Amino acid sequence: MLERITRILREVLKDGMAAKRVSVGQIMSWAADRKTTRVEDRAYSLLGLFGVNMPMLYGEGKKAFQRLQLEIIRVSNDHSIFAWKPRSETRPGSVLADDPSDFWNCSRARKVESDEFANKLVKYVGNVDLGSPRSIFGINRGARRRKLAALRDTALSHQHCTFSVSNAGIQVWLPILPSRESPCHFEAVLACTYPGEGLVTIDLVSSGSSFERSFRITRTRKTYPEFKMLYFAHYQDVNEMHRDFALDDRNTSHCGFARCGTFPREFTGDSVTLTSLTDDLIVIVYANDDTRSRFAVGLGYYLGKGWVHVIHDESTATQEMNWAPWSDFAKEACQRMWNVRAELAQAMPTYSGADNKEHHCDTFIKHAHLPRSIWDARVVWGRWDTDNFNVMVDVEQCPGCCSGP
Structure with missing residues (x-):
């Protein structure tokens, strides 16, 4: 008991x-x-x-x-x-x-020694179709066996048994695998396991010369791990952890639109704090019940870059009766934006100043035409070099740049 x-x-x-x-x-x-x-x-x-x-x-x-x-x-x-x-x-x-x-x-959780670690690591990496004449690594089976043997020999080294702590971080030698979509995200393989399972892995994001713990990243692609000496961050800098988005959406009410709610978490007032060290996203939904028009504004982070996006509710174009709850549209919008967050962050505009250094633009605009209406939902955000990210949401009459009635 x-x-x-x-x-x-x-x-x-x-x-x-x-x-x-x-x-x-x-x-x-x-x-x-x-x-x-x-x-x-x-x-x-x-x-x-x-x-x-x-x-x-x-x-x-x-x-x-x-x-x-x-x-x-x-x-x-x-x-x-x-x-x-x-x-x-x-x-x-x-x-x-x-x-x-x-x-x-x-x-x-159970610690594993060098021999078991080497065997389990080879099994973890080599878990592919051996009957295929060419593996997914793009090499033949003979070369693949040699690479796995070299990987096992490296894993048998006692370097992973050594830790040290300094102001640069916790120094540890580990095999890491790159993320499928980001050169800054990695999966690190630990020398520990659970009964009946493989080696435990953790997600990391590189930040300068050190690595920080991350969550919710896309899993790694199948590849051979690279053994690397890592410096794990063992401190929290509150100023680097968060950035504030200041929101001004007063003008939406002039056209009959009101804020319905936010997803996946709630916030009140005109500012929201997002995490700057990993992926983060919050979606705000606006609606005009009289015209059955609805749109969502996304405020997000990806790899330390802030981004903003706006999309309309496509279902309102054909669904005149039984208008779906705003929360359903919020979940759909959140998923759509989450799937393309890398492209949205990469599209963040820049300009070159007199010093030939790259800076973010002072302002940038995105818009989404609302189906079966004359309305155009617009989002304008301010310069990213400041601590705060200023975002303005507005609804205006479409100037005729959109196709359709």
């Missing part, structure tokens, strides 16, 4: 920590649901289990748990300390978890 409630192995409950080898992630998972009067005690209460020492500084809050993880990294080479996953909100940035609850999924 205690094993089921606490998720602590029966052998450990009976005979202590020496009875069975457990990973860092497993020990962290035991404290995932622990509640303490002082937030710092969630970290301090784990010192003995990990055999580390650090000064207790009440008042530091969640920084205590980050300090604990750094102390563990200094004395351990267990990759399961990076295998955490938040239960709900996706928080990009530091590779260190906020608190033990992020390790709720690691109760079965």
Whole structure:
């Protein structure tokens, strides 16, 4: 019963920590649901289990748990300390978890040694149709076997067993695979696993010379991983984490349009904060119930670039009765914009100044003609070099640039 409630192995409950080898992630998972009067005690209460020492500084809050993880990294080479996953909100940035609850999924995480790591890595990469005369890597089977053998030899190196911590980040040697759509996003393969499963992977985004934890990226294409010395960011810079979008949509009411709501999360007022370290998107829906016209404005981030887009509700052109809820259109618009976010961010306009450096334009305009109407939904946004992103939404009579009645 205690094993089921606490998720602590029966052998450990009976005979202590020496009875069975457990990973860092497993020990962290035991404290995932622990509640303490002082937030710092969630970290301090784990010192003995990990055999580390650090000064207790009440008042530091969640920084205590980050300090604990750094102390563990200094004395351990267990990759399961990076295998955490938040239960709900996706928080990009530091590779260190906020608190033990992020390790709720690691109760079965197990560290793997060099031999097992090499074998599992080859299996992970080589999981393709061997009966094909040419693999999806674009090479014949003989060359492919040689590459897999070389990959195994590299994986047998003990370099991945070494961690170091400095102000440049947590230095660790890992195989990484590039994302399908972005040269800045990677999938890193860790030397840990779950029973009956393959190696654990985490998503990373490069930020200068270091790598930060990322979420919701497109999975990697099949390719051979590159072993690389990485510097994991282990700090959070609040100023780099967020940017504010200031929204001015007062003019939409002049043509009978009103804000219906936002998706996938709500915000009130005339500003919204988006995350600048990874993908983020929020969609705002406007409607005129009298004319059955509706459009959506998307505010987004992709690889550190802000972008804005506007699309109309195509269903209103043919559906005169039983107008669908705005939330259905919001979900559809969000998916459409999410699928093309890379192109939208890449299309962000630039100009060259006198210093021959590239700058973002002062203003840019996008518009969407609303079907079966004379209305044209327009979005104008301000210069991106400032801290805030100023966006104005308006509805005007179409000047005749659109086809159709």
